[in-house]
Amino acid sequence: MNLNWRNINAIYRKDLFDAIKDARVLLALIVPFGIAIFYNIMFDDETPMQESTVVYTEVGSTLPERLQEALSDTIDLVLEPADSEDEVRQVLEDEDADMGLIIPEGFDEDLMDEQTPALGILFRDGDGVPINTLSGSVDLVVRQMVGTPEPVALSVEMVAPPDGTGPSLFTDLGIRVYFVLAAMMMLIGMIGILAVPIILAEEAEKKTLEALTLIASYLDVVIAKALVGLTYLGVGIGLLLALTQMWPEDPLIFFSGVLMLGVALVGFGLLLGGLFKSANQLNNWGGLILLPVIAPAFIVGVWEPNLFGYVIEAIPVAQGMKLAVNGMSGEAIFANIWISYAILAV
Template sequence: MIGEGLETRLRVIRAILQKDLLDAFRDSRILGILLAPALIGLLYSFVMQDEAPQAQAKVGVVAASTTQLPRAIRSVSSDNVKLTFREVAGEQALRRLVSSGDLDIGLVVPPDFDRRAKEGGSPTLRVLTTPSPSFGGEYVAALLERSVQSLTGTTPLFHMRTVSVRGERDDLFVMNQLGPRRFMILWAVVFLALMIAVYALPTILAEEMQTRTLDSLLLIASYGDVVIAKALFGLVSTAVGAPLLLVITRVEVAAMPLFAAALALGSLCLVGIGLLLGSFLSNPNQLSTWGSFVSLPLAGGSIAMGLGLPPTAETVLLFLPTAHLTRLLSNAVAGSGVYTSTWMSWTILSGWTVVIYVLVWWRLRRLEL
């Protein structure tokens, strides 16, 4: 008996889902909502270049005496990497600059380093980097032994001590690691999920409420069945649209399982926001106002994650689910730790999802009364 009831519910949910998908293709407004992110992604794929900017490394140097180490690093470096050296007054100032992302790496050179290295005095060179160094930091660190050998003309006799400095802005180099084109197409994927959840889904729900179609559906289905069908509409639309967008823009994903998991969780969260929004609308015309009120900060928070904003502004952005979705998708596309503390993104995104669906459940209970 329970099995028959479950089978009946599944058939009802599938029927509602099929109806919503057909309505989406028939309604020019919904179809436009679905196509807009794809067109934006195509635009970025043609306007922006695949290549990232020229590789560069910004090096800070604190030297107690005159040293030729920067010149030696330049002599062994590739011409394809732009090196910039900056003299810093003290180690604390150097730590702040490395931590904030203004410098890729910091070198604390002891007194008479050049002479002591040549004479076998084994001086200690302190190297300041963040836990997840940028390309520039890793590149210069790899050159140090060869650089000192070039400086001394013999096998270098020195100690190198690496000091990890906590990074304050681990997203500052996201444009360099992903490239502007890939990041903007990645944002278009987030925008696609957002448009489906906040515009397409509430439009269908509001029209059904206005035309009393929802009342007819509730004769054969419960509010829970309708919500599940609407949520599946959002997830299916995103699951189809996002891969197509990546294919037509020729963007490769290095860690596809991570990408799929992050997009599924993020879409589920955004669909919940759309369901909650749609439950308060009595007609589709209200969506133009309230949809913008909801979507603008969510879309803006997503794209702002790649702009290297001040730490205070980034802290505010981290309250938005789309900011964490962008962080997780960026790591998946790059296949490396573009952003650190991803556990925080998973936790906050999951928390948003739970809270939103609790509110959706509460709203449904109010509608049933």
């Protein structure tokens, strides 16, 4: 059957602007936007650094500054000088500091002379004080000041859980980006499963579909509806990326995955539009159909590898989310992405 692109273009242009006037179609576009903006504002990509205050006797020692530098990657250490040991204790009693250092006069010089000066370490009695970290760091800094070699050569390695599971997913990608991408998958799902079939079902209900098929083939009409859905997807995803100031590190993987998922869900939506007799009927049942379609986007990579996980893996949105995650991060957070492409292609 030959396609009449003039008819397709005419139907496409009519539906592109008329459909958005329908509150149900408009809702399918606005809700994911609102959720994505909410996630973008509420979540931060970086975990806030813990802050601790150290009060110390000011005797000209470099120990406090060295301690602050040693902990700069883990704790935001605030230094507060004091004139005496009594003042240090008072600050701790008032709970205005977590740790106190009683540094004697000539502390640095005594260390250089290989003497053993007294160093008092006081901690505030309460929760939230990183005692082990602070005390261990003081010992490490003093060793460095003396020039004592480390007793052992530590080798630290992060052992990651299986691909795309556990905290590594959020560590590599960030909670904000993850949930914004999940909302983007929701946008694709709501356009494909709700907006597009509502457009088709409403025309069938109002008998305008019969009028269209008098001047154009049914295939021309279906292609025009599909192009409307894909246009909504393109504009919606572009706006989401712009509003959240996100851009994929690997655009090829990201946009190919999003496009394939969009085509798959729009195609499924057109099938639904042909099965339901009215737009209201579709609107009533659409939520039940939509939930299992978009839910995997919010849990992909979180479940344990079990039977339930494998069922979720078979849903196209889960694979689309995997490709979006890899594309946005530029890293192979999820391995074997050829499986994702294969499932979306089917």
